[in-house]
Amino acid sequence: MHKIDLGPVQFVEGLQYSFPDHLCANCGTTLAVSVQIQETRRATYMLLGGTELTFKLPIPTCEQCAPALKRRPLSLINKIFIALLVSLALATVVLLTVTLGDVSMPVSDSVLLGMSPVLGFGLTAAYFMLHRVRAPQTSYYQPVRIEQVKRAFVDSTIQKIGFAFTNDAYGRAFAQQNKAAIQAKLISARKA
Numbered sequence: 001m002h003k004i005d006l007g008p009v010q011f012v013e014g015l016q017y018s019f020p021d022h023l024c025a026n027c028g029t030t031l032a033v034s035v036q037i038q039e040t041r042r043a044t045y046m047l048l049g050g051t052e053l054t055f056k057l058p059i060p061t062c063e064q065c066a067p068a069l070k071r072r073p074l075s076l077i078n079k080i081f082i083a084l085l086v087s088l089a090l091a092t093v094v095l096l097t098v099t100l101g102d103v104s105m106p107v108s109d110s111v112l113l114g115m116s117p118v119l120g121f122g123l124t125a126a127y128f129m130l131h132r133v134r135a136p137q138t139s140y141y142q143p144v145r146i147e148q149v150k151r152a153f154v155d156s157t158i159q160k161i162g163f164a165f166t167n168d169a170y171g172r173a174f175a176q177q178n179k180a181a182i183q184a185k186l187i188s189a190r191k192a
């Protein structure tokens with residue numbers, strides 16, 4: 001069992017959780033597993049604006065999956081933003097080549113510019129395809145997610161935390177170990 005240290009943040013009575021430590025939270029192996037800290041940031045919103053909490057979760061991992069613990073999952077919005085940046089960079093290169101290089105292009109500038117977003121999104125999609133996981137790993141990114149943090153409006157105590165797991169077996173072990181808090185609806189566990 002590992003204590004969770006969140007500094008000055010208060011939890012509502014009975015809200016506690018611990019992570020099973022006998023299997024890798026990502027690939028599920030029970031061989032050579034060690035507990036490492038996964039940092040998960042989560043913004044919560046209260047009366048006077050938002051605060052960002054950093055949860056330091058003690059997550060068991062094998063050596064192969066250890067790098068994933070440091071990779072924060074990217075949302076679809078993040079990926080689209082990256083694709084837009086890549087497109088913009090390509091468009092800039094096209095414009096610079098045309099203006100500075102004074103080169104005659106086989107196709108018109110506007111066609112090249114028009115192709116920038118297509119290429120940008122294509123390259124970004126290809127990058128994320130290449131960085132997908134291979135079985136038995138379940139995630140290229142952090143295997144344990146915090147999907148929900150409910151804080152009280154007035155005293156800002158944490159009322160509920162929703163966890164999600166990329167590895168089914170690990171999620172089940174977590175649910176088993178934290179049965180009481182789950183039944184009390186203080187925490188929840190589901191598949192990521």
Ligand SMILES: [Zn+2]
Nearest residue numbers: 024027062065
């Ligand atoms: Zn593993």
